[in-house]
């Protein structure tokens with residue numbers, strides 16, 4: 001009886017030990033891709049061939065039905081999952097949650113940097129990476145309002161610090177060349193609409209207040225041939241210009257299934273982007 005008890009105790013201890021070991025392994029494997037969980041020595045050891053992945057989002061109104069951090073949550077979730085599935089070497093930088101959301105500053109809860117501050121911040125990040133010996137940086141941008149500055153900084157970091165820089169999006173924004181589904185959003189869904197709401201229903205359903213979701217599609221934009229989202233002439237706008245809710249799209253069309261599909265396709269695409277970004281190179285002759 002005593003022996004049996006000892007064996008049982010031993011088994012329990014062994015199981016507990018195995019659990020602890022696997023927890024430690026999990027922590028170690030998570031730490032191996034998460035910048036802030038590494039030591040300076042770890043970064044130094046891995047810097048040469050690694051991709052630094054920088055999720056960047058926003059803290060801004062997303063209508064009455066989605067949380068302020070939607071863009072940051074989506075960018076970080078896609079980046080984290082893609083790096084977990086990526087077979088190459090990539091490190092996840094801490095998400096830049098507050099970025100450029102001037103077009104939503106009218107709404108309580110929005111926090112925005114100025115364009116100048118964001119440029120300076122991104123320049124400092126790039127310079128720090130160069131100092132660490134990292135020479136490849138991939139932005140994963142969850143907020144269309146950041147895109148223009150990210151394009152500028154990608155070039156600046158290339159020119160100033162010699163970094164190889166890349167700009168990717170979980171979903172290419174509709175007003176920046178993204179493809180719209182043929183539905184009642186009519187290609188005008190740029191904020192808190194069907195896709196974004198679906199992804200949040202999939203990722204964080206407890207944060208979505210779906211019964212407050214309402215359709216706000218700027219159909220009048222269809223009257224203009226040259227000026228519009230994704231057309232040859234762009235225009236300055238505040239989300240308030242389109243209505244009091246801050247929504248530009250139709251969140252009532254959102255479903256968890258669409259969110260799962262959109263998330264999985266974003267992750268799969270980003271894994272492919274990481275593979276390409278890890279080998280992308282300019283021809284050697286360009287250096288001479």
Ligand SMILES: [Zn+2]
Nearest residue numbers: 070071192196
């Ligand atoms: Zn958003």
